[in-house]
Amino acid sequence: MSELAKQLIYDMYVKLLHLNEQKADTDLKALLKQADEADVKRLPGNMTTIHVISCIGHSEPINNTGIAKKMNLSKANITKISSRLLKEGLIKRFQLTDNKKEVYFRLTPSGKQVFELHEKLHQKKAETFDQFLDSFSEPEQSAILKFLQGLTVMAGKKQDVNK
Template sequence: MSVLTKQLIYDIYVRLLHLNEQKANTSLQQFFKEAAEEDVIDVPKNMTSIHVIDCIGQHEPINNTGIVKKMNLSKANVTKISTKLIKEGFINSYQLTDNKKEVYFKLTRKGRQIFDLHEKLHKKKELAFYQFLDSFSQDEQNAVLKFLEQLTSRLEAEQTDDTSEKPVK
C-alpha cells in the first residue's frame, strides 16, 4: 500500500470522526422531532441519558456497575445520570430482597416510551446501514469488518492506557 493511499485513508478517517461528532449533535434534535411526532412529550435533554435508559431497558435488572461496564462510562457519571433520571421519572431504583446492598434500576412507563422510541429509530438506522452494506461484495464486507474490529480494539486499548495513567504527585 502506498504512502498516498495510507494518507487518504487517514484523512477520511479523521473526516469520519468529525462527521460523527456533528451527527451526535443532530441525533438529539432528530430524537426530539420523532418524539414530538409520537406524542412523547417528556424527553431527556441529552443522548447519554437516552442511552442509559436504553441500556437499562435492554438489561433489566441492572445496577450502576453493570451500566458502567456496558456503556464504558465512569461510575460517577452513571450515578449522576441515574439520579437525574429517577428525579425526572424515567427510571425507578430498587433493591433485591436477598441483597440490600446493591441498587438496581428499571424503567418506568415514561422511561419505556423513550426506550421504545429509541429502539424504533435504531431499527430504521440499522436497516439503512444494511442497505448501504449491500452495495459491497462479501469480500469487501469482510475487509471492512476486519478493519473496524482491529481499529476498535486499538482505540479501546488506547483509551484503557489513557485512563490507567495516574498523575504523578
C-alpha cells in the same frame, strides 16, 4: 500500502469522526421531533443519557456497575446520569429480595416511551446500514469488519498525546 493511501484513509477517518459528531446533534433533533409528535413529555437533553435509558431497557434489571461496563463509562458518570434520570421520573431504583446491598434500575412508563422512540430510530438506521453493506461483497465485508474491530481496539486504548 502507499503513504498516500494511508493518509487518505486517515483523512477519511477524521472526516467520519466529525460527521459522527454532527450526526449525533441531528439524531437528537430527530428524536426530539419524534417525541413531540408522539406526545412524549420527558426526554433527556443528550444522547449519552438516552443511551443509558436504552442500556437499562435492554438489560433490566441492571445496576450502575453493569451499565458502566456495557457503555464503557465510569461508574461516577453513570451515578450522575442515573440520579438525573431518577429525578426526571424515567427510571426507578429497587433492590432484589436476596441482595439488599445492591441497587438496580428499571424503566418507568415514561422511560419506556423514550426507550421505544430510541429503538425506532436505531431500527431505521440499522436498515439503512444493512442496505449499504449489501453493496459490498462478502470478502469486502470481512475486511471492513476486521478494520472496524481493530479501530475499536485502538480507540479503546489510552494514548499518550505527548509522543
